Amino acid sequence: MRNIFAVAGIVIKELYRRKDFYVLFILTVLVCLIMASVNIFNDKQIVRYLKELCLLLIWISSLVIAITTTARQIPAEREQRTLLPLLAKPITRTQLIFGKFLGCWLVCGLVLICFYVFFGALAASRDHTWPLLNYFQAAFLHWIMLGVVVALALLGSLVFAAPSSNSTICFVIVATILTVGRYLDAVALAQPEPFRSMLYVVYFAIPHLEIPFEMRNLIVHDWPLIGWNFIGLYLLYALAYTAAFLVAACLVFRRKPVN
Amino acid sequence: MPVILKTEKLRVEFRSHEFRQATKIALAGLDLEVSAGEVFGFLGPNGAGKTTTMNVLLGFVPPTSGAAYLFGIDVRQPIARQRIGYLPEMTYYYKFLTAEELLRFYAKIFGLPRGETDKRIDQLLKLVELEHARKRPIKSYSKGMQQRVGLAQALINNPDLLILDEPTSGLDPLGRMKVREIIQRLKQEGKTVFFSSHELGEVETICDRVAIIHQGELKAIGRVNEITGQRASLEKAFLDIIGFQPITAP
Numbered sequence: 001m002r003n004i005f006a007v008a009g010i011v012i013k014e015l016y017r018r019k020d021f022y023v024l025f026i027l028t029v030l031v032c033l034i035m036a037s038v039n040i041f042n043d044k045q046i047v048r049y050l051k052e053l054c055l056l057l058i059w060i061s062s063l064v065i066a067i068t069t070t071a072r073q074i075p076a077e078r079e080q081r082t083l084l085p086l087l088a089k090p091i092t093r094t095q096l097i098f099g100k101f102l103g104c105w106l107v108c109g110l111v112l113i114c115f116y117v118f119f120g121a122l123a124a125s126r127d128h129t130w131p132l133l134n135y136f137q138a139a140f141l142h143w144i145m146l147g148v149v150v151a152l153a154l155l156g157s158l159v160f161a162a163p164s165s166n167s168t169i170c171f172v173i174v175a176t177i178l179t180v181g182r183y184l185d186a187v188a189l190a191q192p193e194p195f196r197s198m199l200y201v202v203y204f205a206i207p208h209l210e211i212p213f214e215m216r217n218l219i220v221h222d223w224p225l226i227g228w229n230f231i232g233l234y235l236l237y238a239l240a241y242t243a244a245f246l247v248a249a250c251l252v253f254r255r256k257p258v259n
Numbered sequence: 260m261p262v263i264l265k266t267e268k269l270r271v272e273f274r275s276h277e278f279r280q281a282t283k284i285a286l287a288g289l290d291l292e293v294s295a296g297e298v299f300g301f302l303g304p305n306g307a308g309k310t311t312t313m314n315v316l317l318g319f320v321p322p323t324s325g326a327a328y329l330f331g332i333d334v335r336q337p338i339a340r341q342r343i344g345y346l347p348e349m350t351y352y353y354k355f356l357t358a359e360e361l362l363r364f365y366a367k368i369f370g371l372p373r374g375e376t377d378k379r380i381d382q383l384l385k386l387v388e389l390e391h392a393r394k395r396p397i398k399s400y401s402k403g404m405q406q407r408v409g410l411a412q413a414l415i416n417n418p419d420l421l422i423l424d425e426p427t428s429g430l431d432p433l434g435r436m437k438v439r440e441i442i443q444r445l446k447q448e449g450k451t452v453f454f455s456s457h458e459l460g461e462v463e464t465i466c467d468r469v470a471i472i473h474q475g476e477l478k479a480i481g482r483v484n485e486i487t488g489q490r491a492s493l494e495k496a497f498l499d500i501i502g503f504q505p506i507t508a509p
Contacts, residue, residue, distance in 0.1 A: 006367040010353065017355040081350040085412055088317045088345035088422075089368045090337045258319040 003091045007099025008106060015069065015107045024061040025114060031057060032122055047126040048220050054122060055216045058115040059142070065111050066146045067170045070104040070153035071163040074253075083258055094250045101154055101246060108146040112139050123219075134219050137231060141212035144238045148207050149174055151245035158252045174209060181210045207241040260294035263420055263451055264316065268325035271311050271475075285311040287475040288325065293453055293468075295419070298446050300466035300483075301455040304501055308475040309455040310348070313424055316453075317345055329420065341369070344413035348424040351405065354398035358389050358408045361397065362415055369416040383411040386441060403434030410441060421445065423454035427461065439465060459494045469493075473501045 015021060032054045039046060077083040087093065116139045124130055149170070156166040180187075184206075188199035211234060217223060269289040272282050286308045293299045303309050314320040315327050318334050332339040352361055359380055366376040384390045387407035392400065397408060406426065413421060426442070427435040435458070442452055442465055456462050462469060463483055470480040478500045479486050483493060490496045 002370060003368055006364055009367075010356070010364055013360070014353070014355055080352070081347055082352060084317075084319070084347040085345055085350060085352075085365075085409070086368075087319065088340055088343070088347075089365060089416075090341050091368050092337055258314070 003095040004099040004102055007091075007096055008103035011069070011073065011100060011103025012107055012110070015065075015110070020068065021065060021111055021114075024064060025111075025118075028054070028057045028061055028115065029118060032118075036122060036126065047123070050126065051119075051123055051220045052216065054119050055138075055219065058112075058119060059213065059216075061115065062108060062111055062142065062146060063149065063171070063174060066104065066108045066149050067153045067167050067174070068163075069107055070100070070150045071157050071166045071170065073100045073104065073154070074157045075161070075163045075166075078258075087258060093253050097154065097246065097250050097253055101151060101249075104150045104154070105143075105147050108150065109143050112143050112146075131219070131222070133225055134222075137225060138212075138215040138219055141215050141231065141234060144235055145209050145212040147242045148209060148238050148245070151242045151249070155245045155249040155252065158249055158256060177206055177209045178213050179210075181206060181208055207238070260296060262292045263295050263330050264291065264293035264299075264453055265328045265331075266291045266312070266315070266325065267327075269312070269315060269322055269327055270324045271308075271315060271320060272323045284475050286315070286322075289472065289475070289477055291470060291477070291480070293420075293451060295451050296446075296449050297467045298442065298452045298465055299454070300462040300469035301453060301472070302457075302459070302462065302469055302497060303455075303472040307472045307501075309472065310424060311475075312472075313345075313422055313455065316422060317343075342416070342419045344416065344418035344421045346406075346409050346413040346421070346423045346426055348428055350409055352397050352408060352412070355396060357394050357396055358384060358400075358411070359393045361408065362411060365412050365415045371416070379415060379417065383414055386414070386444070387411045388437065403430050403437070406430055406434065406438065407441075410438065414445075418450070420451045420453065423452065425455055425457065427456065427458055435461065459492070459497060463487075463493045471497060471500050 032050070035050055035053055074083075077086070086096070116135055120130065120132075120135055152173070153166065153170045156170055157163065160166040160169065181203075184199055184203040188196050188203060191199060215226075218226065266289050269286050269291075270284070271286040272284050274282050289308070289312060291312075301309050301312070311320060315322050316329060316334055318337070318340065321335065327334045329339045330342060334340075353364075356364070362380045362383065363376060366379065371379065380393075381390075384393050387410055389404060389407055389411065392404065397405065400408065406429075410423075410426065413423070423442075427438050430438065439461055442454070445452060446465070466483060468480070468482055469486060471478045471486070479496075486500075487493050487496045490499065
């Protein structure tokens with residue numbers, strides 16, 4: 001565990017010394033504050049649109065940070081040749097992969113804390129309410145789901161040579177799952193065989209990341225809390241996918257030449 | 260003196276993924292032994308197999324056949340690397356870290372306690388003359404400073420064996436002299452140094468024994484004066500051993 005934490009610590013240091021997070025955070029804050037300062041259509045429920053927009057920006061920003069931070073980890077180590085002195089020390093490739101994963105996932109957690117605290121403050125300034133448990137459920141599921149994305153991007157960084165191609169492919173996959181993932185079974189039902197079976201296989205094989213994405217409604221429409229047993233089940237579901245991607249990443253990395 | 264680095268009939272082949280491309284033999288049955296306290300120069304022209312040998316010793320490349328041992332432990336086991344330090348050729352360390360943070364990171368991987376880490380970092384930064392720049396990010400370092408921070412990271416665990424891949428490559432004469440001085444100081448401390456270099460003058464000055472390999476085969480091994488023999492210099496001996504034919508005017 002010591003080696004895993006050491007590698008994760010370097011990833012976290014990298015985050016707060018680079019400008020990516022600050023740029024995205026400031027942009028999100030600026031857009032939301034500008035939107036909050038105007039009252040379009042004199043709508044009393046405008047705060048809902050404001051919340052929805054703010055959460056959408058948080059989702060986009062968190063995905064950008066998760067995917068771009070993870071996608072460059074191993075390729076940068078290889079390009080800068082820091083992988084050589086690192087692997088010449090008593091650390092295994094599996095520990096390196098797990099360290100990188102943990103670092104990127106913790107980075108996502110820190111980023112989400114900043115974003116959700118800002119969101120809470122913005123919403124409270126208009127709503128004068130603090131539904132903290134709702135925020136916690138939304139942020140927690142969001143973070144769990146980012147774990148799957150980070151593991152996927154880490155696997156991609158070992159398969160695709162360039163971080164840019166890996167990032168693009170990850171964005172396309174995640175965006176597709178978020179937008180059409182939950183309709184695939186309905187689409188499959190309307191298809192003739194063998195397309196129906198093929199679509200069903202895809203529907204059951206992909207990680208359903210859209211569930212935390214829909215948690216936005218919980219906050220936007222002030223819906224009651226969802227059951228903690230459901231949160232626990234989703235946690236197990238997401239951890240299973242994360243573990244599968246990480247095992248695949250370790251197997252690929254084991255066969256990869258270091259230089 | 261105990262043997263701490265040993266290769267036995269080490270053979271490494273790289274299979275080409277391209278159709279009808281022959282398998283490349285990087286090492287063809289290399290036998291080497293390096294004893295404790297030696298400074299051992301590993302020489303050969305580009306593509307001779309020096310870096311491949313080091314990659315096998317560090318566990319980066321599995322041997323096709325034969326075996327390699329560090330301190331009597333098979334190099335495929337990570338524990339074999341507990342007592343070694345490695346400086347690769349031309350590495351650009353994490354730019355966002357300072358020299359102190361970089362050394363602290365590597366010390367954590369070796370599991371050094373905090374007090375010992377602090378002491379070791381102070382000693383090493385003094386040794387490589389980077390005390391004044393310890394809090395500066397590595398991105399602001401010159402090439403010579405980066406090479407010296409590399410040498411410091413290779414020494415963080417107070418290793419018994421140092422493997423250096425062309426440690427003076429790309430450095431100016433002053434930088435080369437500083438690295439040479441550090442290697443000589445390590446020799447006085449009784450460390451074993453295994454290093455590859457193209458600077459034959461420097462090899463002649465600091466090495467106890469040298470090995471010359473060419474096209475993956477060991478061509479000569481022994482003390483510098485044994486290899487030089489009746490020839491004028493190690494460079495002349497090196498060129499003769501690898502079969503270099505000077506171009507003569509028509």
